[in-house]
Amino acid sequence: MSLQDITSVDVSRAKRRRVGRGLGSGLGKTGGRGSKGEGSRTGGKNRGPMFEGGQKPLWMRIPKRGFSNFVHKNRFQAVRLDVVLKLIEGAVIDAAALTAVGLVRGDTPIKLIGGRGEAKLTRKLNVTLDKVSASVKEAITAAGGTVTETLPAPAAPAAGE
Numbered sequence: 001m002s003l004q005d006i007t008s009v010d011v012s013r014a015k016r017r018r019v020g021r022g023l024g025s026g027l028g029k030t031g032g033r034g035s036k037g038e039g040s041r042t043g044g045k046n047r048g049p050m051f052e053g054g055q056k057p058l059w060m061r062i063p064k065r066g067f068s069n070f071v072h073k074n075r076f077q078a079v080r081l082d083v084v085l086k087l088i089e090g091a092v093i094d095a096a097a098l099t100a101v102g103l104v105r106g107d108t109p110i111k112l113i114g115g116r117g118e119a120k121l122t123r124k125l126n127v128t129l130d131k132v133s134a135s136v137k138e139a140i141t142a143a144g145g146t147v148t149e150t151l152p153a154p155a156a157p158a159a160g161e
Contacts, residue, residue, distance in 0.1 A: 019031035019032055074109065074151075075108060075109070076108065076109050076110060076111035076130065076131060077104045077105075077106075077108050077109070077110050077111070078111050078113050079098060079103050079104060079110060079111070079112055079113065080113055080114070080115030080116075081112060081113070081114060081115050081121075081136050081139075082115035082116045083103065083115060084098070084103065084112065085121075087101040087103065088101060091123065091124055091125055091126055091145075092125075092126050092128075093112070093125055093126070093127045093128070093129070094127070094128040094129065095110055095128075095129065095130075098110060098129075109130035109131065109151055110129050110130050110131070111129070111130060111131040111132070111133065112127060112129050112131070112132045112133065112136050113133045113136065114133055114135040114136050114139075121139045121140065121142075121143045122143060123143065123145075124143055124144045124145040125140050125143070125145035125146075126145060126146050126148075127140060127145065127146070127147045127148065128148045128150065129148075129149065129150065130149065130150050130151040131149055131151050132147050132149055
């Protein structure tokens with residue numbers, strides 16, 4: 001082996017594929033696309049992963065019935081109480097305070113959940129958030145604090161439904 005036998009593996013120097021430049025090139029005439037069909041046309045072969053060769057796709061064949069809660073689901077930004085206690089020194093915990101320390105962002109509702117710190121809660125807290133878990137609410141009220149949930153509770157279904 002000598003220096004002239006070593007080839008570069010640099011992909012940026014790979015030769016450009018010149019299609020449609022005569023029969024001798026190996027990619028002449030149809031340019032490697034075959035003849036006729038969608039794949040031979042400009043803009044062809046642009047099918048997604050759900051495409052099944054022109055047959056009716058599975059997702060269109062199966063029946064759509066029933067109720068989906070996806071649209072109506074409440075999504076929360078969960079914040080653990082022990083993390084909040086480390087970052088916020090004051091007694092007031094609300095959306096503005098959590099945003100100021102960088103725990104939450106945007107307009108998504110916030111839920112305060114139990115972590116590893118609700119059992120040893122010693123200071124009084126005044127919490128005003130969208131939702132607070134039952135264990136955290138119990139720990140805060142046991143320590144002499146107050147909890148105000150701003151998100152209304154879901155309505156109970158009417159009789160007969």
